[in-house]
Amino acid sequence: MTKLRRRFNPTVFLLIIFFFNSVLRPALALVEGGEGLEEEFTEELLLKPLPDRKVLAHFHFQSSAPPSIANGRHHRLFPKAIAQLARKFQIRELELSFTQGRWNYERWGGFDPMSAANAKPPGVELWAAFDLPLNEIDHTWKNLTHALSGLFCASINFLESSAAYSAPSWGFHSNSSKLRYGALPREAVCTENLTPWLKLLPCRDKTGIALLLNRPSIYRSHYHSQRLRLIASEFTGIILEQALTVVLQPTMRSNSLASSGYGFLQPSWSISSLFGKEVVGQCVLAKTSRIFFELEKDLAFKVDKLQPLSSWNTSAFELSGIPNSNIRELNAVKNLGSSVLYVFEVSNSNDHIPLDVGIRWKIPLVWSCPHAPFHMNRYLMGSGNERGSIAISLRSTHLHERFSKASDGCAVHAVIFQVVPWYVKVYYHTLHIFLDGKTQIISDVVRKMKISPSEDKLSPGSMELLLRFPCNIQSATLTLDFDKGFLHIDEYPPDANQGFDIPSALVTFPDFNCSRSYQLDDSIHYKSPLLSKFQEGNPVQTYTEVLLVPLTTPDFSMPYNVITFTCTVLALYFGSMLNVLRRRAGEEERLERTKASEKPGLIPLLLSKLSSKLKIKGKEPESSPSLSTSSSILGPKLLTKVMLVGLLAVIWNYYLKNG
């Protein structure tokens, strides 16, 4: 390269500059003018009342940058840190989630795009797919964890060690060998993680929808999941989705609480009562800024029965604020109802006319959210510090019955992906599968399986199973036995006595895809990323609980004792060893003789006297009964000596006290 450049004379160089100027500039301008290749930012908020008197708020921010060749290193809206990250580590796809609390699949739904994409396991979950040769991936993953850890003020760098992450092949998302997955169930999530996340937004939390992200109200929520997803490719550029899902409990008035019976009136709420703030105008950099208000399928159906749902003010509820439009879901199964979306444009609001979307219920309504085909549970079995078993149980929600009356041939597929740390030594051959309480032959149920057993201190064990059940089963249970391992003393984390976490298992139902297509009004002529996300859908998936395995722990407060004991044992050992090696019986006797000839000191004399006395007694006992020996040992001489010593001690004590 240098050689080449040296050969170029200045005229050629100028020519090249001219060429660039004349040819590429217009091309770039063209690209920038084009609709698809500009950096974009959209902000959206979806509000949804939940059946158990709570409210779901889902913030969705999306920034996209065109392919980097087009605009070089500079970005107008897109966060530079993320772009650099994506470029440096050649990330194809990345998802990072910080979650606090558990998603309640039974009450908040398990079969809608919202839960499938936004329900995450507690703690931190990170997965990334790279566009790199296979041998570089592990190294890149380590660097990535460090970079993210710095970026989000979290201990993601603990995922660096090979014992913390796994490489799923088909059980998690796509069929790729370039994917790495890691989870930190114990990571605490707080504002220090939210602030850097907000910094990635062009308007931060100063204006627009992000203004609602009032820390106290967010962290008071029952479920809080902050997510970042990155999709990069050479053709589409980088797309960054930032989503924050919170489940809030609206403050209830006491009179509604007191009313007994089944007719509980749902609490009325509005944005200002939930977040303590109102929306006053959009982020000026955002292309679209909308608030959606969703009514669940079942709820819409029930409201429809009372009065055809068309306006915002029905006999069942009243929305505060007039929606700009409402959209209905296109649903194949007509009699089940279809969900309704009310759309509020934020751009219409300003300081004087704040947008305060809310709902006031007029009659008590009970509805339920769509369930996943199976409810998942994972629990530990057995007791004791030696072994135990993990059980994953699936309980049918009879979803298939609603679609088709049970036919014999029908089957449900489920993919189970589970990572187990190495100190929980799972014996995968002990896999037992029970369908409705009856043991099954594994090959009858398992279609496909990939198991990589754990390696001590090197890699976690991971299990990917594709199961096939008949539709009409009630419950299925998988059990796996494990041994609890021993850790080296410096491998114990802080608070080791709490126990050790097994990260959540992920169960995917590939047969069920939860997509929602909406009949889009003319008023929404531009597309909404959130709705297109819903339309795209993804397979229904459920995360199980995190498990806590109590392992045997050493008594950490006693290293001193251990050291003392060890030293004592060592000293005894070396002492006796030296004695054995050094002593010669003949030598001893000779020494003794020479010593006997010399005049012994006072203390040796006393000692020898004592020992000789003892030795005499040692010979005696068989000849004389024990009573006489005891009387002889307590002879007047010894007694006087003992008393003398005792007296001396008492005097000494008194003397010291007085002194």
Add this chain to the structure above:
Amino acid sequence: MEEQKPPAARKSRLIVRLGSFLVSHSAFVSVICCVAGCIALLLLPVLAKNTYVSENALMPGSANPMFSNQDVLEANRFVKDIYEKRILKDGSGMEIARLIGKHMEDVGAEVYYHKFKYRNLRFHPLCFFSSTPRTAVLQNSSACTLNGVSPVGIIRAPRGDGKESVVLVTPYNSENIKLNEALSLGLAYSVFSLLSRVVWLAKDIVWLAADSRYGEYTSVASWLKDYHNPTFSSDSGKIGIEMCFEKTENHVEDESSFDGAAYDDFKRAGTMAAALVVKVTDKERSERDRVDIYAEASNGQMPNLDLINIVHYLAVHRQGLHVRVGTFGFLLNSALLKHVGKTLQRLTRLAESLNPGWKLGVNSADFVEGTATLASSMYYQALGVPTGPHGAFRDFQIDAITMELSPRTSLTNDNGISSFLLRGGRLIEGVIRSVNNLLEKFHQSFFLYFLTAPNKFVSVGVYMIAFALLVAPLPMVAAALFSSTANARSLTAVSNSKPTNSKPVTRSGSWNWLHSAKLVFLVHLWALIVSLLPYFISQVPRTNSTTNMLSWSLSSLLILYLLTRLTKSYVEGYQWEVLKSVMIAAASIGLSLMSIINFSTAQVGSILLVPMCLMVRPLKQPIQVPFFPAALLKILNILLAVVAFPPASLAILKGCLRGFESINIGDFWEWSEFLWVWNSATYLFVALVHLPCWYLCVHILLHN
């Protein structure tokens, strides 16, 4: 066993010399040790230390209780509701369960009904220490009423990760509910509903309203067993819980919200951090509201001391309740103890006058009370039978205690009950809040301890001394006896024959103990058979305890006779000294093993066993001591041989406690049945260590 060096060796190592010195003075040393052991045991109440909350994270009482009068009103309403259901004639049990479940659901908890079938606890000889079988499939039964049904509610911590949970248990008899049980349910409900609203929860809360119609322990144990095993609701699902409710259910429930299968589904809430069993009783009145703490689980296991500490701290320093732990009332009035206490008091005063720096401060009344509490604590640990439903938790290594609350007024006095409920609720809330604060599991404080007062304990390091002193003479005496016989034999051999053939004689002498060992082994074999006999006897239908006991003893005697007859030729030619030394060795091994399994049993057993083993000698053998000590020794020997016979000692104990007219032949059978039903290792100790030892002692006594 240490062997004494021949006296010919002129000089030997210090430790050997020390050992031989101890062995040669074994009689004196053993008397000293035994006396010192007994004194150390007596002094334990003096040596007890004050308890302290060791785990900083617990922070008991650092937050103001949120349990208010509003919650008390709620509890009262609930109690009234439940108590009214009592009047319903049939299926009232189901109605109460349903009412509790409904209330749990209304506070936002996840509810299910745990059904269990009552299975009589039965003796199985090989089931000691073994864990329960893994796959427990619920048994089918046609009627709901045959099963116990316990409603269970789980509050999921709002922001928690669901890894840990705290369990609250209230046993109630669904068939015949009493006011005190209704009160305990009301108390638990009000606390539960409060906990569903609080923001500080980090661990899930499980409330088990245990149906105690077949016993409190059974229902809790079966729930725990199902919790730790896979349950298949579909097996019993043919009669799902909704079927049981069908008759009574006339509510216009919304179809979608009532999912019968959901009530059957066994839900779990992670690893249990601690469990509290709450009961309300109305047994005896005191001037203040009272909490009785029961902590002993099976085989002398205790919950972590911190759990007791926080209950005590909150009850005394926050709620002003009177806290009690188990005490032997009859010891409180014992004149002997009072006398000992007074002597001790005088002695310590004397010591303090000598050196004012020693602050012993022994109070006679405190000593008597401490001894009574210590005795009860030791007795229940030694018995190895849990003192309440909390014992079931300890089997799964969960710290649990039973809190028995009793009001100072009668249960029908509304005002008294309201203030009582307020205190009780605040206490439970405080304890749960403390455990909720706990990041790690209970591990800071002691697991091995005796209580001498609710706020005083003796830790293992202290009470071990007494046992060690008692057991220490055993190997020493065994060695002394063995060496003395070996010496005597070699001496006689040397004097009788030429030195050239003294070697084979000594060899036969050193192997002499094998004859005795054979006999000891035979007796232990007999004891093993005797310990298994009850299993076969209990198979015989329609018998009472007296006949069972008679057949047990007769068959044992028969087996003993047969064994001795069959093996007569093998077990001849032993000396009683060698036999005694082998027996003592076996007893010391048995005692040491038992001290690992259940320390208190070993401790109590050693008080009887050690003097008997040490003192025994043939009655017909003359002793070269003055007449009076010899006669005393003989009398003591006979006395101990009578007292240490297990049925006799039980009878004496019972006679002392309840009067001698209540003694029955079947008592021992009932007692041992009680022990094996609870899988207590004490039964094994009595049958496999104590009984053979006693028999061998009697054998030596009658030796001629």
